[in-house]
Amino acid sequence: MSRPLGLALGWALDQAVGDPGRWHPVAGFGSVATALEQRTYAARRADGVAHIALLVAATAGLGAVAERTARRSDVVHTLVTAAATWAVLGGRSLTREAATIDDQLRRGDLDAARVQVRNLVGRDTTRLDGDEVARACIESLAENTSDAVVAPLLWGGLLGVPGLLGYRAVNTLDAMVGHRNDRYREFGWAAARLDDGANWVPARVAAATALAGAGSRERALRGWAAIRRDAPAHPSPNGGVVEAAFAGVLGVRLGGSNAYDGLVEDRGTLGDGPVASVQDIAPATRLARRVGAGSLAVAVIWSVRGRPRRRR
Template identity: 80%
Template sequence: MSRALGLALGWLLDQALGDPRRWHPVAGFGSAASSLEKRTYAGSRVNGAAHVALLVTSTTVLGVAVERATRRHRSAHTLVTAAATWAVLGGRSLTREASTIDGQLRRGDLDAARVQVRNLVGRETSALEADEVARACIESLAENTSDAVVAPLLWGGLLGVPGLLGYRAVNTLDAMVGHRNERYREFGWAAARLDDVVNWIPARVAAALTLVSSGSRGRAAHARDAIRRDAPAHPSPNGGVVEAAFAGVLGVRLGGSNTYDGRSEDRGTLGDGPAAGVQDIARGSRLAQRVSAGSLALAVAVVVAVEALSARGRPRRRR
């Protein structure tokens, strides 16, 4: 059970400490990816796929090596798994950013909130009104709770350290190059599609955990309706599912038009309540924290199931 214990310890470290401000391993991976991009970049899907394959494979192989080196030593394996889990999770930093934005908006410091929310979203924020900043924050809480908490925990529960590191490599590359702008439309295609694949199940698990965390059958029913009705119109096959679930549980309306690189994009409407506002950020953060805790419990259950299946498949020793 060293894997389960390591996941739990890593989750607790993330909740207590958040991301380190300096020498973050994910930032180091990003720097390495940027350096490699100078050699691999071309406006081609083939080059982009090679870029992704090299980085994801090397990171996953590192995880396999670490897993094998520590697997027979429970304490070491627990500590390594905990360190990897802490490195790849982003739940505490996400809710910390949301809390900062909430405070800025409540104080009436809209300019500061417009700048702060750029840490969470890629849309243009300089002209957003307070409620639009709040909407951006809540949408990021939803999508990033799935991407930065639920997904890594599930992949870690299933595959251990290789799953944790490999997933974070895929998700980080999507954030770096998986854009639809002129530079990355072709080169970033593989990163974006691979991220869609590895997040397809976790996003739906995150949506289910959101419903379970609602505390009300009525809110859960609203969320199910929002997912069925509204998520298909969202441009992301995964983000729309989780954002619709959050919208339904919170009883608010998310989605609408966003501006990216001077281009307006209609992302559909999610939920049928009143438009999300400043007063909903704290509620969204609490919901994200409940989903995070639920995902840890589920990841531990996955570990138990994987180890039980593995034990069943091993031949019994003769006495």
């Protein structure tokens, strides 16, 4: 039972204190990846595949060594799993950012909110109005709850410490190089495709837990209708599912056009309620917390059911 207990402790630690202010392991991984890119980069898919394979294999391998070593003691294995879980989760930091943006918009400080929301999204925020900032915040809450909470917990429940660290490596590399600009269109292709695959099941678990935590049958049905009707129009095979679920459950409309590096991208319309506004950030944050807690329950069940039976 050390794996499920470690997952639960790590999740609780993330909820209590969030990310470390300094010496964050994910930031350290990013620095290593950036340094390696200076040697591996070329505008070819094969070079991107090699870059991703080396970093993900090394990170997952480190997790496997830690797991094997820690298994000599249930207490040590629990603590190592908890530490790894805490290091890769981002739920508390995500909701803190949302609370800050909520407060800035309610105080009428739109300029500050435009700057703050850049911590969550990659779109151009300089000309967004208050409702558009709120929409960006809620969309990030939905997608990043799936990416930074649900997915690592599920991979941790399935594969333990190697799953936790390996998934975080995949997701971080997608954020670093999985872009469609001139530099990374080919080199970052593997990172983007691998991240899509790693998040396919977690995104649907996130959507399902959002419906389960909707609070009423009507909201859950509204979320399911939004997923079926609107998610296919979203450019992301995973983000659209989660964002549509949130839009339906919250009774708001998300999606639309966003500007990225001067290019406008149509993200589709998600939900059929009124346009999301600042008053919807707090309910979205509460829903994100319920999704995180629900995914922890799923991960614990997976880890218990997948535990090898001892020979008698």
